[in-house]
Amino acid sequence: MIIDSFRAKLRKEAQLWRDEGIIQDSVYEQLSQRYQFDSLEVSARDRFIFILMGVGFILVGLGAITFVAANWQAWSREVKLILLLSLFFATNIIGFYLWREPVLDNSGKKRRVRKRIFGHGLLLLGGLLLGANMAFMAQTFHISGSDYELFLFWGIGVLVMAYSLCLASLGVFAFVLLNIAYWMGNGQLSSSYSDFSLGLLILEHMPILWLAMFVPLAYLCKSRWIFALSTIAFAISLQFNPSTYEVKSFVFALPPALLWSYDDLLFPKVNQRWFQSVARNLALLFFSVLFYILSFRGYWESSSYYSTDINSIPNLFLLDLGILTALAIYQWFHLLRPKGNRHRQGIDITNIGIGFFVVMAAFAPIGNQIMSGMGFFGIFLFNLLLALLACGMIRQGLESNQRRAFWWGMILLTLQIITRMLEYDTDLLFKSLVFVLCGVAVIMAGLWFERHLNSVNSEQ
């Protein structure tokens, strides 16, 4: 639509320019060919037909839904089943055929793109219908399974389709479904270890499965969103998995260690660093959140309830942790390996700093246990680490003129100061002083940085 209106405007202007003699006829012809002025009328007519057809389809669909609703009670179980199943198959097949239309076609390119979008929509609807069919089956056969299982297998079904068609949208849909399943079923995970069920087994290993199921899909679809979502889900689900209460050290240290050292090139058949920067941003985000939480007095003063009894963890989950740890070590080995002629001083400082943070994150739960009673040291240490992280980001922002790193560091530092002030019982006058100082500091630093950035940009 927007593109069309631009082309229409351009045609009007170009005609004016030609009439006024600003451009030659040949130039006008070139413009006309490049922006396909001829097809403007055609696409306008196409759009009209498309709207007509859309309205018609919606009416037919409404009629069909009303018809089904009117007869739903009268039909037998079998008729309903066949109806739902055939709707499911029809939607997917029609959607697929519309969606797979070739893109590159010189004549009538617009309509084909629209067809693809329509087909894409139908494929998404097919994913929804899969869930509707499964819920219907469970209802008709009076299955009193848990709701989380429905979402789990629904999500897996959608994921299979996403893989096969390399569709990022279906992948995100599957991600949402699996998240619902995970958070619904997480409560049951701790209560029923004795009884084997496939659903619970999958949920128990969900942290590693997030990576195994979605990272290859992210590569297939070249979708940074799927990569970011899956790694965030991995980091969060690892924190809340009931099996991990005893191994908090691993839980705190593994996500940032894996994410910071992530390198696309370590994987076979990948020849471009698609997601490394996303992974590193997420590692920094994880550190920010973790250190912020650990810098609170509450964490260190609560008596530690972690037992270090390795035997109470399911063996298979230990295997997961082992795989992840091995992967992290492998990645770090590659990261720190000297690579010949590149000047690497700065890189090494950053990497060593992050490595130090990882070790400290692993130390936090142990420290909490051995230092019960003298939490002051822990609070001090993690406040220091948080400040270090913030300053490190500010430094990086200044050094490489990155606006985001600078501002993130500033915000983190300000947040820390204000939080500490509010957490501890301080004088009202002192509070106001801190607020004013923080505000002035942020404004000054921000103005200075933006000017600095401008001057650097204008120099280049």
Place this chain on the structure above:
Amino acid sequence: MNSQSFPDESSEKQLIPDFQNNLPTNNKPIPILRLIVPLLIQAGLILAIPAQPVYTYLTGRTVILQTVPVDPYNILTGYYQILNYDISTKSTLEKLPGSKDLLKNGNSFYVILEEVKSTGEGIPKAWKPLRLSKKLPSSLPDNQIALKGIYRYGSVEYGLEKYNIPEDQRNQINDNISRASRSATQSDKQPIVVEIKVDSQGKAVPVSMWVEERNYRF
């Protein structure tokens, strides 16, 4: 000195998925097999849901259970009746031999039921629980059967707790059930029993429900 290891800001814009990348760049259409295979897997998932109940229904033995119903509402599956059985309650099972140590959260076990001969007409008699067993008994007398249950939060689940009431009969059935429940206060047991089928593995499916003299098929 621009450090390579720090995330590059230019990635920000690219975080938005580039749908252009998803499109096949050549003009060849995607092979139909790439739809057929996942579609068949999805169909398999749909059909796998009723596979176990259908097997149990075809091979199982008919057993009658005594109930105590309640009625909540579930968003996902619409209206249904929650059926609470005589043998779902902890107090009933505690009296049985073999119940020691078994009634803990998450534990699964088998309830051995014995047939009570019905006297011809009307509502059939509910089977009587005999004992609990941790393992599936290898051989049982002809008039006994093992039913698998899981102890969860104070009650036992057998996979028979949901009965989806057909919409057109909902009011009628609910009326009947509440009438039957009220009349139960005079006698010792309410006159609602459920007919189920139990297969050799101890798994069960509900078949029909008797509310007084009426029989509703599931």
